[in-house]
Amino acid sequence: MRFAIIGAGLAGLTAAYEIHKADPSAVIDVLEAGERIGGKLFTVPFASGPTDIGAEAFLAARSDAVEFFTELGLADSLVSPSEAKSQYYAGGKLHEFPAGGVMGIPAEAPTEAPEAPADTDHPFDWTPGQDISVGELVRRQYGDEIVDTVVSSLLGGVYSSTADDLGVRASVPALAAALDQLAEAGEQVTLSAAVKTVQAQREATKGTSETSGTSETRPVFQTFKGGYAELYEALAEQCGADIHLDSxxxxITKNAEGFTIKGGGEGTYDKVILAVPAPTxxxxLRDVAPDAAPHLRAIKLASSAIVGMRFDSSDGLPDNSGVLVAVNEPGITAKAFTFSSKKWPHLESRGGALVRASFGRLGDEASAxxxxxLLVDAALDDLLTITGFDGRAAGLSEIFVQRWFGGLPAYGVDHIATVAAARAEIAHVPGIEAIGAWAGGVGVPAVIADAQAAVHRLIK
Ligand SMILES: Cc1cc2nc3c(=O)[nH]c(=O)nc-3n(C[C@H](O)[C@H](O)[C@H](O)COP(=O)(O)OP(=O)(O)OC[C@H]3O[C@@H](n4cnc5c(N)ncnc54)[C@H](O)[C@@H]3O)c2cc1C
Known part of the structure; x- marks a missing residue:
C-alpha cells in the first residue's frame, strides 16, 4: 500500500507514524513544502539552549498525549512549569486574572463596570446545538469590559483571535454544553448558571480522579526539555516514511490507478492524507472533492509574529509566567508576553532571562x-511599559523573530458544523483524509488525536 502525506507538521508526521505502526510494510512519502519539518512546532538553537518559537507547551491534562509521547520514548523529556501565574494588562495596569470562571468568564456578572450592572444577566432563549460568538454572548450578559480585557486576552493567547471572532461551541465547548444542558432540562438559561454548571462539573471530575488517585500528580501543562524538536525529530525517525522537503x-488528481500528486512524490498512491491548513x-481538493472547498475556505486564519529574546540578566522581570494584553490597549502593540524562564524551571536554570513577545490577532496582519x-523595538518598549523591565539594559544577547502567516485557524461561529460539512464531502472520496489544527482542535494533543483517528478511518 502506498501513502502520500502532504505536510510534515505535527498532523502529517503523526499520521505517518500511525500508518507505519499499523502496517510496517506500507510505503509512505511525506511531501513538505518548506525546508524543515515540524510546521508550527519549531525549536531554534539559541546559544543558551534549544528555544521554542512556535508552540511552547501542551495540555498534559490530556493523558492520551502523554501516553503518545511515552510510546515515542519521550517520557523522560517531559518537564513541568513553575507555580508562576500569568497576569493581564488593561487600562495601563497589570491585574490578576479572576479566580474560577470559564476562560475568564466569571460565575457572576461583574458589578464594578458601570455599563454592566449585576442584573444584566437576564435569562435568554437558547436552542441546544446553536452557536454564537463568545464576544456576543458575554457582552450581552455581562457588558463589554470583561470581554475586551479578560476573555479576549485569554482566548487571544490560544487562538490569536478575539472573543468576537470565536464561536462558543468550538472555543469554549464546555460552556456550550452547559447552555444546552440548561435548555434541555427546561431550566432558565443564563450565562452565570452555565458557568456555574461547568464549575460544578469540573469539581465533580476533580473529586472522581482524586479518589482514583490519577489527577494530583499530573500538571495541567507540560513541555519538552529540549523543545518541540524532540517530538518532531522522534516522529520523523520512527515513522518509516521518506520525507521530501522543498516539495x-x-x-491532487485521481484516476483508476490511484492518486497522483503534482509537485512531489513518484507514481500513484493508494491513499492520501492532507495535513495542511484548511485553505490549502x-x-x-478542488479536483477530487470540489464540494469540500467552500467549507474549508470558510475557515479563517490568524497571523502572528513571535519575538524570542534572551537577556543576560533577569533582574526586574516580574515573577509571573507572562502577561496577556487587553484588546486595543493604547500605546501597546504586543498581544502577549511569555516569561519563559519564569514559567519553566528548566529554562531558568540556563541563567539570564528568556522572554517571548507575541504580536497579531485575526484581522491584524499588519503586526505580523x-x-x-520595529518588531524587536516594539517588544522591548512594550515590555518596559508593562513591567518596568528594561531589556536593553538587561543585555539582549539573542533574538529570533518568527512570523506565522495564517498560523492559527480561527474557530468561528459554526466551526464544528463547517468541519463536519467539509469532512462529509471528503468522505465521498474513498482513500483520502484531511487533518490538522483546523479540524479537531488547535492544541497539540487535539492535532495528534485527529491524525490518529484519520489513519484509523483510512486503514480500518
Ligand atoms: C505561535 C503559535 C503558538 C502556539 N502555541 C501552542 C502551544 O503552546 N500549545 C499547543 O498545544 N499548541 C500551540 N499552537 C498550535 C499548534 O502548534 C498547531 O496547532 C499545530 O502545530 C499544527 O499542526 P498541523 O500539522 O496541523 O499544521 P502545521 O504545523 O501548519 O503543518 C502543516 C505543514 O504543511 C506544510 N504545507 C503547507 N502547504 C503545503 C503544500 N502545498 N505542499 C506541501 N506542504 C505544505 C507546511 O509547510 C507545514 O509544515 C501554537 C501555534 C502557533 C502558530
Whole structure:
C-alpha cells in the first residue's frame, strides 16, 4: 500500500507514524513544502539552549498525549512549569486574572463596570446545538469590559483571535454544553448558571480522579526539555516514511490507478492524507472533492509574529509566567508576553532571562508583517511599559523573530458544523483524509488525536 502525506507538521508526521505502526510494510512519502519539518512546532538553537518559537507547551491534562509521547520514548523529556501565574494588562495596569470562571468568564456578572450592572444577566432563549460568538454572548450578559480585557486576552493567547471572532461551541465547548444542558432540562438559561454548571462539573471530575488517585500528580501543562524538536525529530525517525522537503504540492488528481500528486512524490498512491491548513486543503481538493472547498475556505486564519529574546540578566522581570494584553490597549502593540524562564524551571536554570513577545490577532496582519527591527523595538518598549523591565539594559544577547502567516485557524461561529460539512464531502472520496489544527482542535494533543483517528478511518 502506498501513502502520500502532504505536510510534515505535527498532523502529517503523526499520521505517518500511525500508518507505519499499523502496517510496517506500507510505503509512505511525506511531501513538505518548506525546508524543515515540524510546521508550527519549531525549536531554534539559541546559544543558551534549544528555544521554542512556535508552540511552547501542551495540555498534559490530556493523558492520551502523554501516553503518545511515552510510546515515542519521550517520557523522560517531559518537564513541568513553575507555580508562576500569568497576569493581564488593561487600562495601563497589570491585574490578576479572576479566580474560577470559564476562560475568564466569571460565575457572576461583574458589578464594578458601570455599563454592566449585576442584573444584566437576564435569562435568554437558547436552542441546544446553536452557536454564537463568545464576544456576543458575554457582552450581552455581562457588558463589554470583561470581554475586551479578560476573555479576549485569554482566548487571544490560544487562538490569536478575539472573543468576537470565536464561536462558543468550538472555543469554549464546555460552556456550550452547559447552555444546552440548561435548555434541555427546561431550566432558565443564563450565562452565570452555565458557568456555574461547568464549575460544578469540573469539581465533580476533580473529586472522581482524586479518589482514583490519577489527577494530583499530573500538571495541567507540560513541555519538552529540549523543545518541540524532540517530538518532531522522534516522529520523523520512527515513522518509516521518506520525507521530501522543498516539495510544494499544487494539485491532487485521481484516476483508476490511484492518486497522483503534482509537485512531489513518484507514481500513484493508494491513499492520501492532507495535513495542511484548511485553505490549502481547499485548493488541493478542488479536483477530487470540489464540494469540500467552500467549507474549508470558510475557515479563517490568524497571523502572528513571535519575538524570542534572551537577556543576560533577569533582574526586574516580574515573577509571573507572562502577561496577556487587553484588546486595543493604547500605546501597546504586543498581544502577549511569555516569561519563559519564569514559567519553566528548566529554562531558568540556563541563567539570564528568556522572554517571548507575541504580536497579531485575526484581522491584524499588519503586526505580523512589521519590519523586523520595529518588531524587536516594539517588544522591548512594550515590555518596559508593562513591567518596568528594561531589556536593553538587561543585555539582549539573542533574538529570533518568527512570523506565522495564517498560523492559527480561527474557530468561528459554526466551526464544528463547517468541519463536519467539509469532512462529509471528503468522505465521498474513498482513500483520502484531511487533518490538522483546523479540524479537531488547535492544541497539540487535539492535532495528534485527529491524525490518529484519520489513519484509523483510512486503514480500518
Ligand atoms: C505561535 C503559535 C503558538 C502556539 N502555541 C501552542 C502551544 O503552546 N500549545 C499547543 O498545544 N499548541 C500551540 N499552537 C498550535 C499548534 O502548534 C498547531 O496547532 C499545530 O502545530 C499544527 O499542526 P498541523 O500539522 O496541523 O499544521 P502545521 O504545523 O501548519 O503543518 C502543516 C505543514 O504543511 C506544510 N504545507 C503547507 N502547504 C503545503 C503544500 N502545498 N505542499 C506541501 N506542504 C505544505 C507546511 O509547510 C507545514 O509544515 C501554537 C501555534 C502557533 C502558530
Amino acid at each position: 510544494f504540492v499544487s494539485a 486543503a481547499a485548493v488541493l 508583517r512589521m519590519d523586523e527591527d
